[in-house]
Amino acid sequence: MWSWETFADAFPIIITGITVTLGLTITSYALALAAGFIWLALESTPLKIFNFIVYWIREFIRSTPPIVQIFFLYFAWPMVPYIGTSFTPFVAAMLALGIHFSTYIAEVYRSGIESVDKGQWEAAKALNFSQKDTWLKVVLPQALPPTIPMLGNYLIILFKEVPLAATIGVVGILSLARSYGANTWSYIEPLTIVAILFLVLSYPSALLIRQLEKKMNRRFDKKNMKVKVTE
Amino acid sequence: MFDSALNILSYLSQGLGTTVSLFLAATLLAFIIAFVAGLCRIVKNPLIRGFTMFYVELFRGTSLIVQLFWLYYAIPILFNIHLGSNWWIGVIAIALNYGAYMSEVVRSSILAVDKGQTEAAIALNLSRVQRMRHIILPQALRLMLPEFGNYSIQILKGTALVSLIGLTDILYYGDIYRSTNLSEGPLAYFMVLVMYFIIALPLIWLSKKGEKIAKRGVAG
Numbered sequence: 001m002w003s004w005e006t007f008a009d010a011f012p013i014i015i016t017g018i019t020v021t022l023g024l025t026i027t028s029y030a031l032a033l034a035a036g037f038i039w040l041a042l043e044s045t046p047l048k049i050f051n052f053i054v055y056w057i058r059e060f061i062r063s064t065p066p067i068v069q070i071f072f073l074y075f076a077w078p079m080v081p082y083i084g085t086s087f088t089p090f091v092a093a094m095l096a097l098g099i100h101f102s103t104y105i106a107e108v109y110r111s112g113i114e115s116v117d118k119g120q121w122e123a124a125k126a127l128n129f130s131q132k133d134t135w136l137k138v139v140l141p142q143a144l145p146p147t148i149p150m151l152g153n154y155l156i157i158l159f160k161e162v163p164l165a166a167t168i169g170v171v172g173i174l175s176l177a178r179s180y181g182a183n184t185w186s187y188i189e190p191l192t193i194v195a196i197l198f199l200v201l202s203y204p205s206a207l208l209i210r211q212l213e214k215k216m217n218r219r220f221d222k223k224n225m226k227v228k229v230t231e
Numbered sequence: 232m233f234d235s236a237l238n239i240l241s242y243l244s245q246g247l248g249t250t251v252s253l254f255l256a257a258t259l260l261a262f263i264i265a266f267v268a269g270l271c272r273i274v275k276n277p278l279i280r281g282f283t284m285f286y287v288e289l290f291r292g293t294s295l296i297v298q299l300f301w302l303y304y305a306i307p308i309l310f311n312i313h314l315g316s317n318w319w320i321g322v323i324a325i326a327l328n329y330g331a332y333m334s335e336v337v338r339s340s341i342l343a344v345d346k347g348q349t350e351a352a353i354a355l356n357l358s359r360v361q362r363m364r365h366i367i368l369p370q371a372l373r374l375m376l377p378e379f380g381n382y383s384i385q386i387l388k389g390t391a392l393v394s395l396i397g398l399t400d401i402l403y404y405g406d407i408y409r410s411t412n413l414s415e416g417p418l419a420y421f422m423v424l425v426m427y428f429i430i431a432l433p434l435i436w437l438s439k440k441g442e443k444i445a446k447r448g449v450a451g
Contacts, residue, residue: 064424065389068402163297191301
């Protein structure tokens with residue numbers, strides 16, 4: 001049965017895991033943001049067959065369970081011949097979640113880039129911009145801002161996948177709650193605390209993102225995500 | 232190498248039944264929840280709307296693995312019912328979680344149908360239920376298809392968590408295989424991933440198909 005004493009007892013213990021949970025969220029998100037660009041670069045080489053293979057590798061990672069990928073990196077990667085090394089649980093989880101989510105982030109970037117009007121590319125070419133300047137000064141400044149709400153949504157989704165790392169022993173809030181349960185045989189209170197912590201952190205962020213989305217939709221034409229010219 | 236890959240595949244296939252049955256049941260239940268909750272979000276009664284919104288935000292705001300553990304420990308204690316098997320807990324947890332997400336798809340798709348359609352239906356003297364059944368839903372369904380395809384893949388990925396509550400799915404057999412053949416660990420988990428991917432392939436195809444249908448619109 002429910003006991004408030006257990007609740008009060010467990011709370012200070014579980015809350016200490018929040019730094020690890022948030023740390024893992026932020027580091028794997030940073031990895032996902034960076035790796036998202038790498039996917040796009042690898043998928044737009046002049047070699048069509050190579051792009052095709054990379055696309056299916058990405059599809060493979062995207063549509064298989066992240067928990068298996070975490071297990072793969074933590075338990076099995078050390079056994080891989082030649083390149084295998086063992087990771088700490090934190091690093092294994094960070095790599096697995098970061099790479100898993102980068103496959104989604106790449107899709108977000110792509111939608112942003114595709115929304116940039118063709119005329120912008122042509123204008124950059126006409127003005128003799130270099131490849132680098134075309135990307136950095138013309139395309140990306142228009143492509144990225146409309147994707148911010150989507151990127152924010154993925155941050156929240158990633159945050160909710162982070163407790164998977166408890167399965168390989170990363171000591172975040174879920175891990176602490178489960179060990180508290182194992183010691184005291186009361187699981188409901190600690191797990192409720194974990195749920196509350198997730199809700200308290202993710203719900204306001206979700207509201208913030210929805211607000212941002214509305215603002216963005218006002219600034220940018222939502223239908224084809226075209227950037228409106230502002231005087 | 233090839234032999235042991237096949238060997239692992241046949242070993243893992245012992246868990247195929249659990250994964251697939253869980254996936255199908257959870258998907259079906261999630262669809263039902265999504266439609267019920269999605270429609271409840273747009274009724275007039277503020278109590279029903281408020282309660283549904285609470286459910287949706289609660290399950291979207293916490294994570295599936297936490298919900299799975301919570302239900303696993305809480306259902307028998309708090310409600311004093313034993314479901315008889317963890318299979319049901321897996322199905323319920325996954326369906327409640329994705330049902331909440333998918334109800335938002337249902338709701339936003341219904342709201343996305345042009346207002347003129349409702350007005351025309353009113354002008355033709357159709358009742359509220361008739362409007363929804365014959366005019367709005369058939370159009371909204373097309374809009375839902377691509378998202379539903381995506382969520383079915385998410386549900387499949389979510390089923391991999393049930394080995395944590397003791398169900399013998401594909402991942403469970405993968406874990407057993409690895410712990411008895413340590414050197415074959417990479418291949419074992421790779422084959423687990425391959426197996427999930429093979430199940431996911433028709434879903435990927437379906438969601439691409441759904442995207443096309445949604446783009447074509449009603450008149451096509």
